[in-house]
Amino acid sequence: MVRRRSQPWIHQWSRPIIGAIAIIGFLLTSYLTISKLFGAEVACGTEAAASCSDVLSSPYAFVFGLPLSLFGAIAYLAMAGFSLVPLAINPEDNKKLRNKYEDWTWLFLLIGATAMSLFSAYLMYILFAKIGGVCLYCITSATFAASFLLLTLFGRFWDDWGEVFLTIFVVAIITALGTLGLYNSIERDIQGNVPVLNDQGQEIITPVPNRAPEPPTGWEITTTSGPAEIALAEHLTEIGAKEYGAYWCPHCYDQKQLFGKEAFAKVPYIECAPEGENGQPDVCAAAGLEGFPTWEINGERYAGTQSLQRLAELSGYQGSTDFKYALPR
Template sequence: MRRRRQESRWIHRWSRWLVAGIALIGALGTGYLTIAKLTGGGACPTEGCDRVLSSPWGTVFGQPLTLFGFLAYGTMLAMAVAPLFVNVDKNKALRQKLETWTWPLMFMLASAMLVFSGYLMTVLAFELQAVCPYCIGSALFALSMFVIILLGNRWDDLGQIAFIGLIVGIVTIVATLAVYAPINAAGSPNADVAGQAGPPITTASGPAEVALANHLKDIGATMYGAWWCPHCHDQKQLFGAEAAQAFNYVECAEDGQNPQPDLCRAKPEITGFPTWEINGEFYSGTQSLARLAELSGYSGPTNFQR
């Protein structure tokens, strides 16, 4: 009994520091991914991570999902350390008040993060069928914080805490399904074609973008890419939804729509995605529309929107 009480006191004493440490690591990771995504830099060391971040599930309200992860981890970190910086000898009442208020809030946030992470793990396993170390790590962080918060405080009423966790879980899963409902409901031009299509193109095409796309098609220029590739999506976003359907595109991922992986492998010049083949020359990486116009000898309107 004495040994059990000592273990209990230990977890109670260090629980906030443990949660703060996990939240700090999570905030640094999601912060890095958010900056890399917003600046167009390479973020993920594996193909699976790129698939997740460039998929429809990688964006919420037009912003990278990692941004919301950063905000969640940052909020958890702030709540975990807030009472620790109050001198208990000088202001015991304030510290006690912060302890009282932040514990249930931390539990609610950890519950929401755990449920949301569980949903994303399901998507990762059954929809994207990819291995994303960042995503798995984040889910483990959420689980760890949930367990530490649950065991690290002397809860007066465990039944009430269980009820709060249940309500938060239901609200979180309903809100998550509502946010991601357009992914399954949205009708893309290739919705009836088997295979992964990648995130939808959300930008509009202007006359100049359409004219350039038609010119590229007429001269036989081809873009080689993969549905999970974020830079391929960025390239199509520059053209806009209408123009992106006009030029020649070859899907190199075997699980994409109308894939032609053998054709891609037969061209050793393709070392990354996207790669453009224009007049027998290969150009790797996302190209500006002005650059594509120059490379292809385009002479039409150049008042591109992006």
């Protein structure tokens, strides 16, 4: 009597596990994509919020003008399909078709897992070496990609490991060349200060410099103001509006960049950090602020960095709205 070899548990559950991880990854990246496209704040947690938001708003987080998370969502959706579709075929009804789909989709899973793992590894290099921030979403996605590769390699019996390693080698070479080519172009734009424009022709502001803010003023404002920015700043002062901020706050820096150096000098700004220039911590404490920046306009408060178009609407500004700069999507 021949004893039938039992199948390891990882071979039985590898596809469902890959599918579950892929679905979670799809939901995660879809949330990030929708948030970016609609200009909503991404929930990052209290301690890492600034760093996380800065990473997700950096030039490295956009490809062909679209959020990188959009391409991640497509990749996760594909991995979910490759892993779960064969499970929908009942082997008792059509075993030959089930086996055929399993063989082909394992190859696609191997290709996808290899490409995602290598690309994620490069993004981790960008995160820690170039940006110097902490992004839990990015780290989680990289972990998912590595899990895909491990589950694909050890989640089934491979007849020919030589073919497996050859596939990994070819996919790795193609992915590496594509990734380096893509990000070398982004690097040239950043280093050459090539402006990135949105659909309205506005220049997208650059992220916070990769260095600590120095009191009392923090990072230097690098944008220059136009007539519309200056007029809006003067209007906000005239109506008694206030902006509460801190020199070390990255989002406050974004707000400064939107106005430009000349216009921000006219903005009714209240510095809340004691060591900041003209710091008024007592005023900020009495105001009971929940975060920076916070705008107070016509008796109402608005938290977070506001586009100049939004400030114009909230304040009843009637002048030119030909603003030069925009927030990253």
